[in-house]
Amino acid sequence: MSKSMICSCEDVTADDVRHAVSRGYCDVESVKRYTGFGTGICQGKSCLSAVAALLEQEKALKPAAVVPFTPRPPLFPTELRLLATAPVDESQPPVGGLPQDVDTFASALRPEGPLPAKAKVVIIGGGVMGLALAYNLAREGETDVVVLERGYLCAGASGRNGGGVRMQWGTPALVELAKRSIDLMKTFARDLGINVWLRQGGYLFLARTDAVAKRLERNVTLHNRYGVPTRLVTPDAARDIVPGLTMKGCVAASFNPEDGVIFPWPFLWGYAQGCKKKGIRVETYTDVTGFEVSGGQIRKVKTDRGDIACDTVVLASGAWSPEVAKLVDVQLPNEPHRHEILSTEPLKPFLGPLVSVLDSGLYFSQSMRGEIVGGMGDPKEPPGLNMGSTLRFVSRFARALMEQMPHVGHVKVLRQWAGCYDVTPDNNPILGRTPGLDNLLQMSGFVGHGFMMAPAVAERMAKWMVTGESDELFTRFNLRRFSEGALEREDMIIG
Amino acid sequence: MRRLPDASLRGRAITVDLEGESIPAIEGEPVACSLVAAGEPMLARSVKYHRPRGPYCFAAACSHCLMRVDGLPNVYTCRTPAREGMKLERQNAFPSAKVDVFETIDWFFPKGLDHHEMFAGVPIAEQVMAKVARQLAGLGILPKEAAPASPESRTLRTRVAVVGAGASGLAAARELTERGVPFLLFEREDHVGGRLAHGAPEQGAPAITDVATLAKDSLVTRATALGLYDDEAGRFLVVGVWEPTGVRLLKVYAERFLLTPGGHPPMVPFENNDLPGVYAGRAASLLLRRYDVAPEVAALVGWGEELYGLAKLLEERGVTLAAVVDLKGPPPPGAHPLAVAGTEPKAHGMRHVSAFSFTPRDGSRRKVSCDAVLVSVPVSPSFELARQGGAKVTFDAGHGLFKVEADADGRTEAADIFAAGDLTGGGSAKDAAVAGRRAAQALVGGLS
Numbered sequence: 001m002s003k004s005m006i007c008s009c010e011d012v013t014a015d016d017v018r019h020a021v022s023r024g025y026c027d028v029e030s031v032k033r034y035t036g037f038g039t040g041i042c043q044g045k046s047c048l049s050a051v052a053a054l055l056e057q058e059k060a061l062k063p064a065a066v067v068p069f070t071p072r073p074p075l076f077p078t079e080l081r082l083l084a085t086a087p088v089d090e091s092q093p094p095v096g097g098l099p100q101d102v103d104t105f106a107s108a109l110r111p112e113g114p115l116p117a118k119a120k121v122v123i124i125g126g127g128v129m130g131l132a133l134a135y136n137l138a139r140e141g142e143t144d145v146v147v148l149e150r151g152y153l154c155a156g157a158s159g160r161n162g163g164g165v166r167m168q169w170g171t172p173a174l175v176e177l178a179k180r181s182i183d184l185m186k187t188f189a190r191d192l193g194i195n196v197w198l199r200q201g202g203y204l205f206l207a208r209t210d211a212v213a214k215r216l217e218r219n220v221t222l223h224n225r226y227g228v229p230t231r232l233v234t235p236d237a238a239r240d241i242v243p244g245l246t247m248k249g250c251v252a253a254s255f256n257p258e259d260g261v262i263f264p265w266p267f268l269w270g271y272a273q274g275c276k277k278k279g280i281r282v283e284t285y286t287d288v289t290g291f292e293v294s295g296g297q298i299r300k301v302k303t304d305r306g307d308i309a310c311d312t313v314v315l316a317s318g319a320w321s322p323e324v325a326k327l328v329d330v331q332l333p334n335e336p337h338r339h340e341i342l343s344t345e346p347l348k349p350f351l352g353p354l355v356s357v358l359d360s361g362l363y364f365s366q367s368m369r370g371e372i373v374g375g376m377g378d379p380k381e382p383p384g385l386n387m388g389s390t391l392r393f394v395s396r397f398a399r400a401l402m403e404q405m406p407h408v409g410h411v412k413v414l415r416q417w418a419g420c421y422d423v424t425p426d427n428n429p430i431l432g433r434t435p436g437l438d439n440l441l442q443m444s445g446f447v448g449h450g451f452m453m454a455p456a457v458a459e460r461m462a463k464w465m466v467t468g469e470s471d472e473l474f475t476r477f478n479l480r481r482f483s484e485g486a487l488e489r490e491d492m493i494i495g
Numbered sequence: 496m497r498r499l500p501d502a503s504l505r506g507r508a509i510t511v512d513l514e515g516e517s518i519p520a521i522e523g524e525p526v527a528c529s530l531v532a533a534g535e536p537m538l539a540r541s542v543k544y545h546r547p548r549g550p551y552c553f554a555a556a557c558s559h560c561l562m563r564v565d566g567l568p569n570v571y572t573c574r575t576p577a578r579e580g581m582k583l584e585r586q587n588a589f590p591s592a593k594v595d596v597f598e599t600i601d602w603f604f605p606k607g608l609d610h611h612e613m614f615a616g617v618p619i620a621e622q623v624m625a626k627v628a629r630q631l632a633g634l635g636i637l638p639k640e641a642a643p644a645s646p647e648s649r650t651l652r653t654r655v656a657v658v659g660a661g662a663s664g665l666a667a668a669r670e671l672t673e674r675g676v677p678f679l680l681f682e683r684e685d686h687v688g689g690r691l692a693h694g695a696p697e698q699g700a701p702a703i704t705d706v707a708t709l710a711k712d713s714l715v716t717r718a719t720a721l722g723l724y725d726d727e728a729g730r731f732l733v734v735g736v737w738e739p740t741g742v743r744l745l746k747v748y749a750e751r752f753l754l755t756p757g758g759h760p761p762m763v764p765f766e767n768n769d770l771p772g773v774y775a776g777r778a779a780s781l782l783l784r785r786y787d788v789a790p791e792v793a794a795l796v797g798w799g800e801e802l803y804g805l806a807k808l809l810e811e812r813g814v815t816l817a818a819v820v821d822l823k824g825p826p827p828p829g830a831h832p833l834a835v836a837g838t839e840p841k842a843h844g845m846r847h848v849s850a851f852s853f854t855p856r857d858g859s860r861r862k863v864s865c866d867a868v869l870v871s872v873p874v875s876p877s878f879e880l881a882r883q884g885g886a887k888v889t890f891d892a893g894h895g896l897f898k899v900e901a902d903a904d905g906r907t908e909a910a911d912i913f914a915a916g917d918l919t920g921g922g923s924a925k926d927a928a929v930a931g932r933r934a935a936q937a938l939v940g941g942l943s
Contacts, residue, residue, distance in 0.1 A: 409642025
C-alpha cells in the first residue's frame with residue numbers, strides 16, 4: 001500500500017507528522033515523542049531533517065523555532081558488553097555529563113498570544129502532577145485553572161522516567177496511593193481517549209543482603225494487609241519467573257504480579273487534552289520569573305509572558321520546585337539528583353516483569369515496544385540540576401545488568417539520557433499548604449516515583465482543594481514535618 | 496542491481512547462507528552489497544506495517560538493511576563484511592519475508608495506524624490489542640548465548656582528535672602533520688576519502704591524500720565515534736574500533752576536537768520511498784565506484800549538484816537513465832539532457848521497484864520503467880557530536896537541513912570544538928578541503 005515514509009525505522013509517515021501538528025504538537029521534541037520518529041535504530045539520522053523541513057513548510061514552526069531534538073549517545077547502536085569495558089572509579093563521584101545546555105529552550109518557541117490576566121488556580125509545572133491535578137480540578141468543577149510549563153510536555157522527569165508502576169512500597173500511605181493509581185491507569189484510556197499501554201508483568205525485587213531480605217519480608221505482610229498479592233520467592237522461583245536471570249549474589253526476592261510498566265508520555269498528552277476540552281489553559285514554553293506577595297498571600301505569578309493574578313498557586317515543578325520556591329522566599333528541603341537511564345534496540349518479548357536489585361538500585365524492564373529500559377542510581381551522585389549523560393553510567397549499568405542477565409551482552413544500546421529525582425530527607429512527598437504562605441500549595445518531592453503516584457495524588461488533592469474536606473495526606477506530608485522532626489522514611493527507592 | 500560485466504575482482508568469491516540458500520558473495524565487501532548484486536534486495540520487513548525493505552543508505556543511517564547475522568539481531572549488513580558461510584536471516588516476518596502474512600497490516604491501514612487512539616478505552620478490544628501489539632512489537636530475537644567479553648578498553652591522550660577522513664578531515668590531518676601537532680584521525684570506513692572515494696565525482700575535487708604522508712599511526716580506520724563525554728580528566732571522545740578480536744572501546748582525551756564527519760543520506764518523503772530498489776544517491780555511487788554494482792535502468796530524483804554528478808557517473812558506466820527529476824525546479828545549465836523539473840515522485844512495485852512516476856511542469860503524470868530509484872539530495876550534516884559538545888546547530892530553511900554554526904576558521908560556540916566540511920552546510924569537496932585546512936591552522940593557535 002502506498003505510503004510516504006518519513007522515519008522508516010519506526011514506520012512513521014509524513015501524514016503522521018501532520019496528524020501530530022493537528023493535535024497541537026508542533027515543536028520537534030513533541031513531534032518526536034508523539035509520532036515516535038527518530039526513536040528507532042538510526043536515532044533520527046535519516047529522518048530528522050526531513051521532519052524539520054516538513055514542520056517548517058507546513059508553517060507549524062517559525063524557522064528560528066526549528067531546533068533539533070537533543071542527540072543522545074551512543075551515536076551508533078552499541079553493545080552493552082562493549083560499554084561495560086569502560087573504566088569506572090567507584091570511589092569517586094561522577095563529574096560532568098553532556099550535553100549541559102539542554103535545559104534552555106529557544107525563545108522562538110514561546111507562544112505569542114497573551115496569558116489570561118487572572119485565574120483562580122495557577123499550577124506551576126506541566127508534568128504529570130500538574131496536569132493530573134488540573135484535570136481532576138476540572139472534574140471537581142473548577143476550570144478557572146492555568147498550567148504553566150517551562151518546556152514542552154514531557155521535558156521534565158515525567159517524560160524521562162522508565163515507566164515502572166508498582167504497589168511494592170514500604171509504608172501504608174504509598175502502598176494505598178500506588179494501588180489507587182494503578183486502578184486509575186487501567187481506566188485511563190476510557191476516561192481520556194489515549195492508550196497508555198499498561199502491562200502488568202509484575203515487579204521482581206532482588207535482595208543481596210539479609211537486611212534487605214528482611215525488608216522484603218516485612219513488606220509482604222504490609223502489602224497483603226492492603227490486598228496487594230506480593231509474595232516472597234526463592235532464587236529458583238525467581239529464575240522461573242525470569243528465564244536467564246542468574247540471581248548472582250542475591251539471597252531472596254519478592255514478586256507482585258500486579259505491578260507493571262506503562263508508557264509515560266500519553267499520560268501527559270491525555271491529561272493535557274482533557275484539560276483543554278474543559279477549558280483549562282496549558283501553556284508550554286512559559287517560564288515563571290517571580291511572584292507578587294502581600295499580606296501573607298501570593299497575589300500574582302509573574303512569567304516571561306506577563307503576570308497572572310490568582311487565588312491559589314500550586315507548586316508542582318518536581319526537581320525545579322526548590323528553585324521556584326526560592327523566588328517567593330520559601331526554603332524547601334528537596335534536592336535534585338540526576339538519575340541516568342538508557343534504552344536498547346527493540347527485541348521480541350523475553351522479559352515479563354521489571355526486575356530490580358534493591359541494594360544497588362539497578363532496574364530493568366522490557367517496554368511495550370520491546371526495548372530494554374533501565375537505570376541504576378549512583379551512590380556518589382552529588383545534588384544538583386544536571387541532565388547530562390555520562391559514560392560512567394552506561395558502563396556501571398551494563399556490568400550490573402550483564403551480571404544478572406548475561407544473555408543481553410550483545411544487545412545494543414540506542415540512547416541514554418538523564419532526569420532528576422526530586423529528593424526529600426525522608427523520601428516522601430511534600431503536599432499541602434505552605435506554612436506562612438497559605439495559598440501556596442506544595443505538590444513535589446516524589447523522589448523519582450511521582451509518575452506512578454500522580455493519578456491518585458491528583459485525585460485526592462483536587463477533592464481536598466475544591467471541597468475543603470480534610471484529608472490526612474496533606475497533614476501527614478506537610479512541609480511542617482521537617483521542622484517538627486517526626487519523619488517516617490520510605491526505603492523502597494530504586495533507580 | 497547487478498554486478499557489472501566489467502567488474503574487477505576485488506576479493507575472493509565465497510558463498511553466504513541466506514535462510515538456507517547459498518548466495519554468491521565477495522569476501523570482505525559489505526554483505527548487503529553482495530546480496531543486492533546477487534538479486535536478493537529484500538532484506539527485512541518493517542517494524543509496524545511489515546513493508547518489504549531493502550538497503551537504502553549504505554551508511555548505517557537508516558535501518559533498512561538490518562538482519563539477523565550469525566544469531567545476532569539487528570546487524571547493519573551495509574557495514575558487515577561478507578564471510579564464507581555467514582548466516583543471514585530476515586527479521587520481523589512470518590512465515591517468511593517473501594510471503595509475510597503481517598503484510599496485511601499495511602493493507603488494512605492504508606491511511607496509517609494511530610496507536611495512541613486505536614481501541615482506546617474499548618473494553619476487551621483494548622486488552623486484546625495490547626497483547627497482540629506486544630507480540631508484534633520488537634525487532635529481532637535476543638541472542639541465545641551469553642556474549643563473550645569485549646576486548647579491554649584503552650584510554651588515549653592526544654592534542655587533536657579529528658573525526659572523519661573525508662575531504663576536510665584529510666586536509667586538516669595533512670596540515671597537522673606538517674606542523675608536527677600530535678593528532679588522531681578516526682574514520683569509520685575501511686578506506687579514507689569520504690565522498691572523494693565513493694560519492695559522485697566532482698569537478699575540481701582534490702585528490703585523496705596518500706595516508707602514508709600523514710603522521711605515523713595517526714589514522715584509525717573502522718573506528719566509529721560513539722559520543723562526546725566529559726569526566727574529571729576533561730572532555731573525551733568515545734570510539735568503537737573494529738579489531739579482529741572484536742570491537743574495542745577507546746576513550747580519547749583531546750585538547751581540540753575537529754569534527755569533519757560529513758552527513759547522512761536523508762530520506763525524502765514520497766510515496767513508496769521505502770520500497771526495495773530505492774537507494775540514496777550516495778549509496779548508488781558507493782556501490783558503483785567501490786564494488787562495481789549498479790542498476791540496469793535507473794530513475795534519478797532529488798536536487799543539487801550531486802544529482803547531476805551521479806547521472807554522469809552512471810551513464811559513463813553503462814547504466815540507462817529513465818528519468819532525472821529535479822524537485823527544486825528547472826535544472827541548471829549544462830545539466831543532464833534528460834533532466835526536468837518535477838514534483839510528486841512515486842516509486843512503483845510490489846516487492847521491488849519496477850517503475851517511477853512524477854509530475855512534470857506541464858501537470859501531466861509521467862511514468863517510466865526502471866529497476867532502481869536513486870534519491871540524491873544534499874546530505875544531512877552529522878551534527879550530533881558537535882551538538883553534544885555545545886556547538887550551536889541551526890536550521891537552514893532553504894536547504895531543509897540542520898547545520899553547525901562555525902566561522903571560516905571552523906570555530907564553534909564551544910571553545911574546543913571545530914567543525915568543517917558538510918557539517919557546516921555543504922559546498923564542494925574543494926571547499927571542504929580548504930575549510931578543513933583552515934580549521935586545523937586555527938585550532939593549533941590555542942594549543943598548549
